[in-house]
Structure formats: structure tokens, C-alpha cells
Amino acid sequence: xxxKIITKNLDLWYGTFRALKNVNAxxxxxxxxxxxxxxxxxxxxxxxxxxxxxDLIDGVRVTGEVLIDGADMLLPRTxxxxxxxxxxxxxxxxxPFPLSIYENIVFGERIHAGRITRDGLDEIVERxxxxxxxxxxxxxxxxEPALRLSLEQKQRLCIARLIAVRPDVLLMDEPCxxxxxxxxxxxxxxxxxxxxxxxxIIVTHNMQQAARVSDDTGFMLLGELIEFGRxxxxxxxxxxxxxxxxxxxxxx
Amino acid sequence: MRKFKEIIIEKLILICGxxxxxxxxxxxxxxxxxxxxxxxxxxxxxxxxxKSWYPISEPxxxxxxxxxxxxLLVTAGAAAISIPIGVGCAIYIAEIAPLKIKEILKAGIELxxxxxxxxxxxxxxxxxxxxxxxxFHLPTGLTALAGSIMLAFMAMPTIVSIAEDALYSxxxxxxxxxxxxxxxxxxxxxxxxxxxxxxxxxxAVMLGIGRVIGETMAVMMITGNAAVLPKSILVxxxxxxxxxxxxxxxxxxxxxxxxxxxxxxxVLFVISFAINVTAxxxxxxxx
Numbered sequence: 001x002x003x004k005i006i007t008k009n010l011d012l013w014y015g016t017f018r019a020l021k022n023v024n025a026x027x028x029x030x031x032x033x034x035x036x037x038x039x040x041x042x043x044x045x046x047x048x049x050x051x052x053x054x055d056l057i058d059g060v061r062v063t064g065e066v067l068i069d070g071a072d073m074l075l076p077r078t079x080x081x082x083x084x085x086x087x088x089x090x091x092x093x094x095x096p097f098p099l100s101i102y103e104n105i106v107f108g109e110r111i112h113a114g115r116i117t118r119d120g121l122d123e124i125v126e127r128x129x130x131x132x133x134x135x136x137x138x139x140x141x142x143x144e145p146a147l148r149l150s151l152e153q154k155q156r157l158c159i160a161r162l163i164a165v166r167p168d169v170l171l172m173d174e175p176c177x178x179x180x181x182x183x184x185x186x187x188x189x190x191x192x193x194x195x196x197x198x199x200x201i202i203v204t205h206n207m208q209q210a211a212r213v214s215d216d217t218g219f220m221l222l223g224e225l226i227e228f229g230r231x232x233x234x235x236x237x238x239x240x241x242x243x244x245x246x247x248x249x250x251x252x
Numbered sequence: 253m254r255k256f257k258e259i260i261i262e263k264l265i266l267i268c269g270x271x272x273x274x275x276x277x278x279x280x281x282x283x284x285x286x287x288x289x290x291x292x293x294x295x296x297x298x299x300x301x302x303k304s305w306y307p308i309s310e311p312x313x314x315x316x317x318x319x320x321x322x323x324l325l326v327t328a329g330a331a332a333i334s335i336p337i338g339v340g341c342a343i344y345i346a347e348i349a350p351l352k353i354k355e356i357l358k359a360g361i362e363l364x365x366x367x368x369x370x371x372x373x374x375x376x377x378x379x380x381x382x383x384x385x386x387x388f389h390l391p392t393g394l395t396a397l398a399g400s401i402m403l404a405f406m407a408m409p410t411i412v413s414i415a416e417d418a419l420y421s422x423x424x425x426x427x428x429x430x431x432x433x434x435x436x437x438x439x440x441x442x443x444x445x446x447x448x449x450x451x452x453x454x455x456a457v458m459l460g461i462g463r464v465i466g467e468t469m470a471v472m473m474i475t476g477n478a479a480v481l482p483k484s485i486l487v488x489x490x491x492x493x494x495x496x497x498x499x500x501x502x503x504x505x506x507x508x509x510x511x512x513x514x515x516x517x518x519v520l521f522v523i524s525f526a527i528n529v530t531a532x533x534x535x536x537x538x539x
């Protein structure tokens with residue numbers, strides 16, 4: 001089992017506020033890693049380090065190292081386009097573009113590929129939608145606006161749009177928080193299928209979800225990664241008292 | 253007692269609201285009543301598509317096609333200049349400019365909107381008109397082009413501020429989504445932000461054009477006011493608005509000329525109304 005992403009002494013500051021404190025972790029390839037913790041603990045911030053989304057915010061300073069496939073992507077020379085192709089993100093609220101379903105999925109291809117053929121695009125749409133188990137449901141409505149889909153379908157579409165770019169890593173920022181329990185179960189099922197091809201990191205405030213879906217779990221509190229290990233171990237035999245307090249429901 | 257006060261205030265506000273509708277209706281009825289005579293005597297078709305406007309010759313020739321084309325030409329020119337610059341400026345302000353520059357630019361745009369059109373007109377007359385004359389080697393710089401450039405300045409603040417608003421109200425999640433897929437800033441703007449804001453931007457453009465069509469003072473000062481069918485953008489033209497402003501004072505009340513000017517008013521009213529309604533449709537579509 002190799003580590004796809006390794007963080008070393010990772011610190012992140014929003015101005016003078018230290019949001020991540022000395023985070024050291026190794027995220028294993030082709031597994032699902034959950035990051036849990038109370039609101040404001042820095043779990044989403046950590047996720048956004050991995051595709052440099054924090055760059056959009058003024059006054060953010062990051063120190064330490066984040067190695068993806070051995071290369072430190074925090075270095076200024078990192079090409080963000082290449083990085084974000086490789087490390088894709090699914091957001092808390094499904095955010096399909098106000099375009100057709102078809103155009104949403106081929107968006108990545110249109111911006112990244114040099115030559116585009118209609119057949120190539122059709123194939124990408126079919127393959128990506130099949131991968132997220134949405135093809136049979138919407139194959140006859142590909143030219144409809146994506147905003148007309150149900151919430152769950154939108155979130156699946158966002159995942160399809162992402163894997164159409166052929167990333168290695170999927171970052172999921174509370175991807176089920178707007179979905180009902182059945183839809184959540186189906187998206188979790190999808191995540192288990194996807195982990196054969198991708199390395200998945202999911203941030204969730206839902207501990208049951210982390211327990212159900214993930215192989216490894218990290219617990220964060222006030223910017224620190226308190227505990228990181230196999231999910232069964234973290235949930236059944238936490239090493240740190242604070243982890244135990246959290247999973248037994250004593251905070252947030 | 254307090255309740256009584258409430259009722260009085262309520263009724264007063266109601267009256268204010270009704271009054272504005274009432275006055276608009278009165279204006280429209282008056283315009284229609286005075287203008288409709290010409291449609292009877294000259295005929296709607298001959299009035300709209302007649303090629304000569306000689307209102308004081310005997311008998312008067314009242315064809316407003318040169319005026320309509322003059323207005324359209326000046327407006328089209330102004331649109332061609334102000335839309336790309338205005339939308340580009342809106343994109344820059346909404347998406348690219350650092351906070352400080354953004355503030356300065358927005359203040360500048362508001363200042364531009366605050367300049368009275370007659371002031372823009374005379375600045376145009378002493379600077380732009382001679383420039384157009386020398387650059388294109390024309391006998392006179394008082395041309396449709398000079399008018400278009402000047403009017404573009406007037407349409408720009410409307411276009412910039414409404415388009416910027418439309419871009420600003422595009423959900424942040426769209427932008428994040430596009431960037432997270434590896435789109436560059438430009439790809440994000442072009443492929444996601446602009447389509448998402450398109451109805452608001454179209455409304456901005458329509459309102460900008462509406463402002464241009466109705467503008468009078470500046471065009472009267474710098475377009476040369478020749479009521480002939482324009483063959484290019486480099487000749488003097490006369491717009492619908494300038495015609496009314498220039499001729500109303502000397503038209504004999506009750507003469508055909510006088511009624512014709514009101515009929516021009518109706519034409520302008522219809523055009524502006526159509527533009528505003530279209531802009532409104534786009535704005536509501538956004539909501």
C-alpha cells in the first residue's frame with residue numbers, strides 16, 4: 001500500500017489565524033480516507049490544500065510540504081491546471097454549471113483537450129455517466145439544463161463531470177450533506193465502486209458516514225490532526241482521549 | 253387616533269402611486285391624440301418609410317425613414333463601441349481587479365454617469381468632431397460616427413454597472429467548480445461566468461441601448477443634423493430625438509408638421525418601450 005499524498009509539517013494561516021497546525025499524514029492510494037471533526041476544525045481547509053483552492057482566498061499562507069506522487073505541490077512553480085486535473089473536487093452543494101447535462105460533463109474535455117471530436121465527447125459522456133450509475137436514468141435528457149436534475153442527480157453529475165477529466169484523487173467536501181438518507185446511501189455505494197480507480201478523501205461531519213464508507217480516518221480538532229489510522233481502529237479503539245470524546249458524542 | 257393616522261398615510265401613498273400611473277397614461281393619450289392625425293393624413297406606411305423629410309416645404313413631405321435610419325445608425329455605432337468595452341470593463345471589475353482598483357473604477361463609472369449630456373456634447377464638439385474630421389479627411393466631423401462615440405460614453409455606465417451586478421450575483425460555487433476542474437481564469441469567465449450571467453448582461457445591453465436611443469442633446473450637437481438617408485457612418489445624420497427638439501419650437505401649433513413631431517414621439521415611445529420590456533424580460537428570467 002503506497003501513500004498517494006503525504007503531508008509534512010503542514011501549517012496554514014488565514015492572516016494571523018492558524019487554521020492548520022503541523023499536520024502530518026499519509027493518504028493511501030485506492031482507499032477512502034475520511035476526515036472528521038467538529039465544525040471549524042480545519043477539515044475542509046485541509047481538503048482545499050490538496051488542490052490549492054485556498055489560493056483563491058486573500059491572505060492565506062501555507063508552510064510545510066504536501067507531496068503528491070512524490071512532488072511537493074505547494075511549491076510556487078506547481079502548475080495549477082495540471083494539479084487540479086489530477087486532484088478533483090466535489091463540493092458540499094452540488095454545483096453543476098447552468099449548461100446542459102452534456103456540456104457539464106464535457107466541460108473538462110473542452111478546456112483541456114487540444115482536438116475535440118463529437119464522437120470523442122459522446123463517448124466521454126456515456127462512460128462518465130455510466131461510472132456514476134446515472135446513464136440509464138438520464139441518457140435521453142442529455143440536452144436538458146443540468147439545473148433541472150434532482151439534488152442527488154446533480155451531485156452524481158458533478159462526480160461524473162470530475163471523473164471525465166480522469167483525475168487520480170477525488171476530494172469530497174461533505175458531498176452528502178444536502179442529500180436525503182437514501183440518496184446518501186447510493187452516493188456512498190458509488191464511492192465504494194470508485195475507490196478501485198481513484199484515491200478518495202472525504203470530509204464529513206457525519207461520523208456514521210465516515211465509519212460506513214472509509215478505510216482510514218483522521219480526526220481533527222482546532223487545526224490539529226489528533227488521530228489518524230484504520231477506520232475500525234479509530235472508531236473502536238481510539239488512542240487519543242479527545243477522539244474518543246468526539247466519537248462518543250461529547251463535542252459538536 | 254393612531255389608526256386614523258395610519259389610514260391617512262396609507263391613502264396618501266396610494267395616491268402618489270396612482271398619480272404616477274395616471275400621468276404616464278395622460279402623456280401617452282396626449283401623444284397619441286396629437287400624433288394620430290398624421291397617420292390619418294399621410295398614412296402610416298408613407299410616414300414611416302417615406303424617404304424625404306421636408307416639413308416646411310409646400311406641400312410638406314413627412315417621411316421619417318432618414319430619421320429612423322439616423323437613429324439606428326448612431327445607436328448601432330454606439331452599441332458596437334460600448335458593448336464590448338462595457339462588458340469587458342464589467343468583467344474586469346467583477347472578476348479580475350484587485351479591491352482597490354475596483355473601488356476606483358466603480359467611482360469613475362459613477363462619475364461618468366453623472367456628467368450631463370450637454371457637457372459631453374460640447375466636449376465632443378470641440379475635441380471629437382475635429383478629430384473625426386482630420387482622421388477620415390472629411391469635409392465635416394459632425395457625423396454619425398462622432399455621435400456614436402459620444403453616445404457610447406453615455407451607454408457605458410449603465411452597461412458596466414448592471415453587467416457587473418449580474419456577474420457578481422453568479423453563485424461562487426460555479427466559479428469554484430470550474431477552477432477545481434482545472435479551468436484557467438479566462439476559461440472560467442468565458443465558459444461559466446458569462447453564460448451564467450448572460451440574461452443580466454443582455455438586460456444591461458438593452459438598457460444601455462435604451463439610453464442611447466432616447467438621448468437628444470449630445471446627438472443634436474455633434475451629428476450634423478442633416479435629414480438625409482445616410483449612406484455611411486461618416487456622414488451627418490439626424491436622429492428622431494434631435495428632430496423633435498430642433499423643430500418643435502418653430503412648428504406651427506395645429507399644422508401637419510406639429511402633428512408629425514408628435515408622431516415621431518410615438519415612434520420613439522414604442523421603440524423605448526420595446527427595449528425596456530425586453531430588458532425586463534431578461535432581468536426576470538434571471539430571477
